[in-house]
Amino acid sequence: xxxxxxxxxxxxxxxxxxxxxxxxxxxxxxxxxxxxxxxxxxxxxxxxxxxxxxxxxxxxxxxxxxxxxxxxxxxxxxxxxxxx
Amino acid sequence: xxxxxxxxxxxxxxxxxxxxxxxxxxxxxxxxxxxxxxxxxxxxxxxxxxxxxxxxxxxxxxxxxxxxxxxxxxxxxxxxxxxxxxxxxxxxxxxxx
Numbered sequence: 264x265x266x267x268x269x270x271x272x273x274x275x276x277x278x279x280x281x282x283x284x285x286x287x288x289x290x291x292x293x294x295x296x297x298x299x300x301x302x303x304x305x306x307x308x309x310x311x312x313x314x315x316x317x318x319x320x321x322x323x324x325x326x327x328x329x330x331x332x333x334x335x336x337x338x339x340x341x342x343x344x345x346x347x
Numbered sequence: 348x349x350x351x352x353x354x355x356x357x358x359x360x361x362x363x364x365x366x367x368x369x370x371x372x373x374x375x376x377x378x379x380x381x382x383x384x385x386x387x388x389x390x391x392x393x394x395x396x397x398x399x400x401x402x403x404x405x406x407x408x409x410x411x412x413x414x415x416x417x418x419x420x421x422x423x424x425x426x427x428x429x430x431x432x433x434x435x436x437x438x439x440x441x442x443x444x
Contacts (some may be wrong), residue, residue, distance in 0.1 A: 274363050
């Protein structure tokens with residue numbers, strides 16, 4: 264299980280590098296969505312291996328809030344993105 | 348049961364690794380969306396199913412199943428929303444130029 268957590272953290276790092284580099288705002292939005300999904304699953308695995316039941320609620324809340332934020336920012340970019 | 352959980356988690360980790368390589372190395376927004384949308388659903392879903400199977404039935408597996416349903420419902424919505432936003436915006440900019 265530690266190997267799976269290590270793989271997830273490495274993929275979070277590589278996706279965050281796309282978040283820093285990405286040419287268009289949609290690349291950054293996609294990278295943010297992928298990174299937050301991976302962080303949610305990593306939090307679940309950490310909660311299982313360390314027997315902290317409270318972290319599952321943290322993971323569910325973070326997943327819901329990240330979905331809401333990504334959809335709102337995507338609608339904002341669809342309407343012009345603030346420079347129009 | 349534990350062996351099945353480890354098999355599912357290994358498959359999911361392989362999917363996630365391949366998907367992150369695709370996200371970093373592709374050129375276009377739509378190619379990245381395709382890599383992200385397919386491999387994130389498959390990989391994270393498999394990892395969560397493996398975590399449910401791991402260690403038998405416990406009380407916190409309900410939260411894991413709820414999170415699995417949440418991710419499988421919201422990830423296609425997010426992918427569609429980002430793709431629609433990018434297409435509409437770039438189409439308008441191409442028409443003006």
